[in-house]
Amino acid sequence: MRKMMSATIALWAGMAATTALAAEATPCVTEAEAQSVLLAIAPDAIRAVAQKCTSLPETATLRGGLATFLAPYDVAATGAWPLASQVLAKIAGPEMKGIDPATMRPMLTAMVGAMAADKVKPADCVMVERILTYIAPMPPANVAGLAIFAAASSPKGGKAPFSICPAATAAKPPASK
Numbered sequence: 001m002r003k004m005m006s007a008t009i010a011l012w013a014g015m016a017a018t019t020a021l022a023a024e025a026t027p028c029v030t031e032a033e034a035q036s037v038l039l040a041i042a043p044d045a046i047r048a049v050a051q052k053c054t055s056l057p058e059t060a061t062l063r064g065g066l067a068t069f070l071a072p073y074d075v076a077a078t079g080a081w082p083l084a085s086q087v088l089a090k091i092a093g094p095e096m097k098g099i100d101p102a103t104m105r106p107m108l109t110a111m112v113g114a115m116a117a118d119k120v121k122p123a124d125c126v127m128v129e130r131i132l133t134y135i136a137p138m139p140p141a142n143v144a145g146l147a148i149f150a151a152a153s154s155p156k157g158g159k160a161p162f163s164i165c166p167a168a169t170a171a172k173p174p175a176s177k
Helices: 002-016 030-050 064-096 099-120 122-135 140-153
Strands: none
Touching: 030 064, 030 099, 030 122, 030 140, 064 099, 122 140
């Protein structure tokens, strides 16, 4: 179970990692803000990973069931984008000033999708499929909340694209839907 949770965290953290966000001194973000970024990029990252998993049976979520699985994530991504674009501008700082968020979104999701797909090897597809099977019944907001909570609670070690504000200063996460 712990290995599965670590794999889930790694998958979602990998989707959340972007070069543009990896600045040395970035402001912290609330859990709700981090969730909005994750929700905004999740569908395209999962689609990119699915393209690497063509060896799975057609009945797998990553193959024949992908559209059904991603439908609520697409809706959540659209709803999360307004806050996510503000968060990205906050993290990137003055470099983002004047960039149209509508232009930034397809570039960001394509870049993150490619990074997520690069991290997943064909041998990982069965594990990714199992993870998707476990999270399929959960609302996207709950999946994002769990992933961000787990990432924020894990021991610091790697270079994260942003840091989560301490709980005392963080906004309350959104309610599940």
